[in-house]
Amino acid sequence: MFNWKRSSVIISASVFLLTACGGGGSSSSDTNNNPTPDAELTAQQQALTDIANAVIPVLQNSNNQALSLANAIDAYCDEVAISSANVASTLATAQSTWQAAMTAWQQAEVMNFGPSFDGGNNSIRERIYSWPAKSSCFVDGALVDYDDDTAGFDINSQTPRRIGLDALEYLLYSNDLDHTCSTDSSTTSPTNGAWNIRTDADRSLARCEYAKIVANDVAAQITALLDDWQGAGDNYFQQLSTAGSTSSRYSSATEALNEISDALFYLDTEVKDMKIAEPAGISADCASTSCPETVESTYANQSLANIKANLQGFLAVLNNGMDDLLEDAGQGNIASTMTTDINAAIANIDNFGTTLVASVTGINEADCTNSTSDNRLEEACALHADVKKVTDVLKTDFVTALTLAIPQSAEGDND
Incomplete structure (x- = not known):
């Protein structure tokens, strides 16, 4: 298991292999749930620094x-x-x-x-x-x-x-x-x-x-x-880690965190809705029982590997900064639940047994409707349920606990 936390902003140039992992460390902010404004900003900036240290590798x-x-x-x-x-x-x-x-x-x-x-x-x-x-x-x-x-x-x-x-x-x-x-x-x-x-x-x-x-x-x-x-000079790492103080890009740390949170909604709008729901016929954008031609990787059959990597990227941000902020807010269980559900989805991808396009070709509509994470009648539809468990928390408890906004692209998406 990798621990991506860093105590300095110096990043190793070695090749980094990302694996699905849980974890997360303690924040430098006050341990109570009502920190002072200065302590809250310090905690947010530390979280932003941790996120940056996860992204660069x-x-x-x-x-x-x-x-x-x-x-x-x-x-x-x-x-x-x-x-x-x-x-x-x-x-x-x-x-x-x-x-x-x-x-x-x-x-x-x-x-x-x-x-x-x-x-x-x-x-x-x-x-x-x-x-x-x-x-x-x-x-x-x-x-x-x-x-x-x-x-x-x-x-x-x-x-x-x-x-x-x-x-x-x-x-x-x-x-x-x-x-x-x-x-x-x-x-x-x-x-x-x-x-x-x-x-x-x-x-x-x-x-x-x-x-x-x-x-x-x-x-x-x-x-x-x-x-x-x-790079040398006023790079984005510096802009992100000093949001709300000396950063010229972000007037507040919350503004930077909202931008990162918006990026995490890729798991909802792109992965859940487009990469899985549309090919599986769950989305209204598919007019047939299923739409195999809409899989992401048309020629290389890389679709499942892409989704797995998306989940791993999500974990890297969640468990290297966002988790500490949730812990500071007294909501550390949110990060733990999301981590468990993401790792379960990754395990199910590893055990998928076929390609996504093969899975959605000739899909049984009733079995798809009745598929859940625990009742995997149609594997693609069950994978949709796996990811939905994560994004349902993302759209509710996660943004509420951190006082962040849902991006416009995900508003009104109740599936």
């Missing part, structure tokens, strides 16, 4: 995995270029390295606050991973543009749906070399002609070469995000 690990992915794709492309007998093995290595990079980033998906969130639809987060706004057709168009003018192609001017880890999933896992657009217009090159009539060897190499620059951009984006957090 996740980003460091993600950065290391992204760099490894860029190297693996580069090696794969070298073999594709000479039609080597090693193409299949180097592709398999690139795919497994992509899985590791995606898992690492999925932990950070629940930490989408501060510099990763800045920029809205063109934020660093969107450029690293734009799901649910993704499009294989956009990627097809981008790779044709790149192949047609490699010298003039600017990766920085590409919209998020043309790049990122989601684009790399399509480029590395799709076995169909034909484009996925409804017409040929966006994939016809003035130089090389229509994409679908080009040779397989030509298209495989072009796809691989585009994957190389996308992977390098993902690594560059995560490196930039890390620098925003811990």
